[in-house]
Amino acid sequence: MVTMQDVAERAGVTKQTVSNVLSGRVAVRPATAARVRAAIDELGYTPNLVARSLATGSTKTIGLFVPTVVGSFYAELIEEVEDVLEEHGYHLLLCTTRLDGERARRHLAGLTSRSVDALLIAGDNDLIDHLPLLADARFPVVLCAWETETPDRFPVVTIDYERAGYLAGRHIRELGHRKVAVLASPSHAVRIEGFRRAFTADGLTVPESAVHYAPEPTPAGGFEAAAAALAASPEVTALFATHDVLALGALEAAREAGRSVPQDLSVVGHDDTLEVQVARPALTTVSIPKREMARQAIEQLLRAITRSGTQTNSLQLLRPELVVRESTGPAAG
């Protein structure tokens, strides 16, 4: 491998001068710089980033924890994160936790060895049990897409999930629906709360019995939950799925139950992932500003890297938006 020293010898300077040419931190006489550049090209030199990292203390890499990469939500988030990172010359070290705390713990231990400059944790899950370990982290940590209680050691960039649920509920209520059910994932309590609030304004309630939990966060899980909901209360005219994937299953369940959407049944999702944009009928859903969330989170992270030590304890809430498509309509009767 060709080193900075090799380039220096070839150009008839010392390696410090080569370093100066490369970094641009110190002015170098044009003629010298040109000789150095020529030597670099001739030798095909590329700097050794590992050596640079050791000297500077920065790896130009950030770690990203996500529960999974299957399913559009996190996949889209990752690509956004990558884009922002690239603008800043950072690389991405990925770890999917699979909702497995032990797995996350092992990876965290690996990262703790200063091989990343910072860590972004997306999605609340079992990880919360392992935050003690995070407290020892030698690098800044930022949390995003966090729905449950946000630990106040770390900056959080997330969505106003309560409002997200509220927007879904208000839309449904304004369409005249009175008997509704919720298809949910266990960790989506805040969205459900917001959804409920939209109804209390009218003196209505969404009882706990109207909330049906999906066995798994997949269309199949949503199918099951929706089938259960419709069987339990056939008079239900609207469904709120706290997750788009669940809504996809709900659309199938409605079809099997012989109820057409939106004439006999309205369905609202949450996330606005790519897959629902092509569902039939196209899904009305609450859109999450993923791009904005990724950008804000990474910027928090980069800020924290620069002025290390002064970890700010901020909570940033991004606003969701209702996207009305074809799966919701006025309540029959």
Place this chain on the structure above:
Amino acid sequence: MVTMQDVAERAGVTKQTVSNVLSGRVAVRPATAARVRAAIDELGYTPNLVARSLATGSTKTIGLFVPTVVGSFYAELIEEVEDVLEEHGYHLLLCTTRLDGERARRHLAGLTSRSVDALLIAGDNDLIDHLPLLADARFPVVLCAWETETPDRFPVVTIDYERAGYLAGRHIRELGHRKVAVLASPSHAVRIEGFRRAFTADGLTVPESAVHYAPEPTPAGGFEAAAAALAASPEVTALFATHDVLALGALEAAREAGRSVPQDLSVVGHDDTLEVQVARPALTTVSIPKREMARQAIEQLLRAITRSGTQTNSLQLLRPELVVRESTGPAAG
């Protein structure tokens, strides 16, 4: 940050001894080792991986290029790769190329600085134009899920795509279908070829006009392609989608065209991704051994890392399998 030197002082030894305790390469007297371990615990020492990398020349990180992470195919592949990597103590640096050669080139340039031990490139695409750069790579490169001509500089672990297409075709042909169409992505020529071969045995042909290219690799793209196919030849009784996502769109298109699947129209997909396992009707598809492919590719990579220099030029073909579900049936009439 606490360093090996700190641990050594605390334990009353030199840092080499600490290094020996940690690596286990050299025997250390139990009493000494115990003192060292105690010091490590008390100080909360974790080794600096960057320094270790500089000394050893290995970063214990591999790079992975995928076209995208949205959509199950690559997402599932990534999680498999991660699993295998973890068994070997490696980290994953991810780069989604978005089929953008320039983007891939930039990332490759970044990696070339020896910050990864090896690179796995999954999915053939514009990258092929940038292979010249790859030739300069200082680390082993392995290709996987490669359908087009496989450049013979690098080991390739891929699927027998010709056979995959053939399996889909044979199934369709055996069900008695004679008028068929193909919904394809541009880079899936090999699958289409295999599909065709299944028909030539019976003296049938699948003309180029029966191949409909999807404007994009999404359900929406599949929808469009299927709608075009059915409009062009209403007598078609079976559809082969070279991509499961396209098949999903085809299912919708059939529904809109008033053709029930599989009674009026059979649909076969390719990939066996998670989303099609919950489609209704459940999709008959060609299953790709993703887990096996990930495992073999990573093992090739690790082997190449160990005995560097002797890059083997092997082509490993994994066999696909037909999975019959509900979307295919005998040709009507």
Place this chain on the structure above:
DNA sequence: CTGAAAGCGCTTACAG
């Protein structure tokens, strides 16, 4: 504007 020196935190032979 350029060079000599020290250091980042580890590992790897090599003596003792």
Place this chain on the structure above:
DNA sequence: CTGAAAGCGCTTACAG
């Protein structure tokens, strides 16, 4: 079984 030395390839003050 333990320690002294050199080196991995860079950067960062500091002189000149």
